[in-house]
Amino acid sequence: MSYIGSIGSLACVAIILCSLGATIGSILLLRRTNEKHLIGLSLLAFLLALIFTPILRILPEEIGLPFFLLAFMPTLAILMLSLGASFISLVRTRARIAFLSLILSLLAVGLFVVNTTTPLIWSFRAY
Amino acid sequence: MLRLKLFVALTLGLVLLLASAGHMLADSPQLQSASAGEAGTCAKLANPDRKISIIVEFARTSLQDSKEIRQCYDTLTNEQKAQVFVRVAKKMGFGANLAEEMRGASAQGPQPLMYGSLSIPYAAVGSGEQRTAYTYWVDDGSRCPTGRGTEYNFAYSFSSNVTNPSSLRANSPWNVLVDGAILYYTLTDGGLKAWYDTNSPVITTCVGDTAISTVGGVGVWKDNAAVYKP
Numbered sequence: 177m178s179y180i181g182s183i184g185s186l187a188c189v190a191i192i193l194c195s196l197g198a199t200i201g202s203i204l205l206l207r208r209t210n211e212k213h214l215i216g217l218s219l220l221a222f223l224l225a226l227i228f229t230p231i232l233r234i235l236p237e238e239i240g241l242p243f244f245l246l247a248f249m250p251t252l253a254i255l256m257l258s259l260g261a262s263f264i265s266l267v268r269t270r271a272r273i274a275f276l277s278l279i280l281s282l283l284a285v286g287l288f289v290v291n292t293t294t295p296l297i298w299s300f301r302a303y
Numbered sequence: 304m305l306r307l308k309l310f311v312a313l314t315l316g317l318v319l320l321l322a323s324a325g326h327m328l329a330d331s332p333q334l335q336s337a338s339a340g341e342a343g344t345c346a347k348l349a350n351p352d353r354k355i356s357i358i359v360e361f362a363r364t365s366l367q368d369s370k371e372i373r374q375c376y377d378t379l380t381n382e383q384k385a386q387v388f389v390r391v392a393k394k395m396g397f398g399a400n401l402a403e404e405m406r407g408a409s410a411q412g413p414q415p416l417m418y419g420s421l422s423i424p425y426a427a428v429g430s431g432e433q434r435t436a437y438t439y440w441v442d443d444g445s446r447c448p449t450g451r452g453t454e455y456n457f458a459y460s461f462s463s464n465v466t467n468p469s470s471l472r473a474n475s476p477w478n479v480l481v482d483g484a485i486l487y488y489t490l491t492d493g494g495l496k497a498w499y500d501t502n503s504p505v506i507t508t509c510v511g512d513t514a515i516s517t518v519g520g521v522g523v524w525k526d527n528a529a530v531y532k533p
Binding site: 182183185186187189229232233238240241242244292295300301 | 433
């Protein structure tokens with residue numbers, strides 16, 4: 177059987193969860209957070225983007241695969257939440273800290289994409 | 304003064320001569336001894352990719368015959384032996400269009416087989432001809448990147464020859480765990496390890512026992528891991 181454009185089920189779940197999580201999470205977070213929390217969230221997102229792929233490529237498959245299946249969605253959620261919250265905060269307050277937080281979140285997402293899709297910074301696992 | 308200049312010039316000349324001679328001496332024996340050292344243990348290695356790399360490197364750097372390298376070569380399967388020639392050609396710089404060239408050269412005779420292995424990357428959206436494995440078998444782990452433990456080989460058959468294996472993509476539209484495992488291999492190894500023959504519609508992929516037990520069994524992987532040929 178042939179299909180055109182079959183979406184991977186994980187990608188499908190990730191898209192739905194990230195869209196919902198970023199929207200709902202950002203609204204909830206912004207109602208009860210301050211600027212320090214926002215920058216903290218962006219820093220956490222950046223840190224995760226920095227270490228997620230190298231950890232996967234260092235760990236042996238026996239630990240790496242379950243770790244990936246458990247940690248991939250939460251990592252994506254934190255990245256999207258950080259991006260969404262920073263963007264909404266910037267639109268609402270136009271504060272410098274919100275701008276910095278947004279820049280940091282964008283850098284985190286960029287770093288995550290580069291790290292996961294290429295061996296540019298961290299080479300593929302060697303045997 | 305003239306004597307001093309002459310002395311300095313002679314000393315400098317001597318130093319330069321010694322340095323270049325030392326450099327020349329240091330280069331070639333190191334290369335040969337490294338190749339010889341690896342050649343001795345080559346046949347005992349478990350990972351066929353490593354064996355192929357050693358043979359290719361030896362063929363590229365040494366014009367001498369080697370008993371150890373011949374023994375190592377004999378331990379390879381026909382597919383792997385063919386891969387040695389492909390890799391040597393690529394290393395020598397005329398392998399870019401090797402498949403095309405061999406096809407042209409064989410117009411009057413039987414078509415040569417073009418074996419090889421590559422990693423099939425994950426595609427969030429797969430397009431083209433989609434296939435799930437039609438069969439699988441278990442072996443000792445010589446075809447997977449790790450080269451150890453039990454491994455599961457899955458065969459996929461397309462409607463026409465896989466002439467451009469680098470365009471293949473994989474995902475699972477029906478099972479999140481299988482999809483996640485394919486994505487994991489793409490992030491860590493560049494994709495699912497696969498073996499192809501450009502004159503055949505069949506490709507095989509190999510997956511370690513960790514992934515099979517994580518997704519819930521070999522049947523789950525066989526029915527849910529899809530490969531796409533654009």
